[in-house]
Amino acid sequence: MYPKIILDLILDLKKLPGIGEKSAERLALYLTQLEQDELELFGSHLKDLKTSIKYCKTCGLLTDDETCDICKNHNRSDETIMVLSDSKDVFAIEKTQTFFGKYHVLNGLIDFSRGIEPKDLNIDALAIRIKDTKEIIIATNSTVEGELTAQYIKTLLSREGLTISRLGYGLPVGADLKYADQLTLIKAVENRQKY
């Protein structure tokens, strides 16, 4: 019924989270009304997405360069490193403007049921960079995989003089960090608990 290219676009759009059949149809038809140069730009952004983004070689964060702006920033302390599963979560914490340490992004969580083991995550690089670190804040989500990964990292990195804490107070159990409101995130950072 729809022209083929619109059916194709509906399938593309349905892959996105929160976009069902009806929304995809509506968006695909709306796209036909955009200007050609807008569509070309949008299309080239999609094509270039994966080649344009890099992962910071120090911390694993999504970035434009070899090293991200946060790792480059000498005003930020190396003494505290917050460990997160995902770049999205770093962006959420950064928006609160209350954390001035460094980050380490695991780019995933341990999940044996899906075959994701510690070696598949950005964990080795963490073990290397924490020689002078005084505190590690583990900020993985409070899911089974998040807890398992937190436990693994705690066991792996424990040594005298290093405090390992876990984001705690304020973050509702089972909630996804990146959707939490800023106040909840601020509380969770302030009231982190020794792990």
Place this chain on the structure above:
Amino acid sequence: MYPKIILDLILDLKKLPGIGEKSAERLALYLTQLEQDELELFGSHLKDLKTSIKYCKTCGLLTDDETCDICKNHNRSDETIMVLSDSKDVFAIEKTQTFFGKYHVLNGLIDFSRGIEPKDLNIDALAIRIKDTKEIIIATNSTVEGELTAQYIKTLLSREGLTISRLGYGLPVGADLKYADQLTLIKAVENRQKY
């Protein structure tokens, strides 16, 4: 904070209806997780969208060919033509599987405040093709522009032997046709009123 290409994608996504800042961020970050070939396909669909779709030279519907499948279908009667503002509305009516006449898509509505006059719409072609038509169902939305356009078409096309009706019963006033549920649309077709 975000890599530039992600900021670009957020701007692209925010142009779409119903997608705000937060949703655009979420979708842009999600896109980084898709495979390169999926992103390339999506991108090329966007680039090729406007060149791949055509408007049927008979009825004005979005289509793959010079003439749409509905106009080509000899099992559908030419005696009744439903006039709609938009291809989206045709697709909504088609899904009800209760109308077996032909369509005529105006591709817009008269709107003097935005400088859209009858000559900017697909109206001349309608006047030419209705020689043997017995009924015209005007199915423009019940907005100011929809009513004005309906009135204009009624005045232009009125002749002996031609019934001009208007989609009526069942369609809530002020509602947008393409979002109506199927039952309401079926009622509106069944209970169309002489105009």
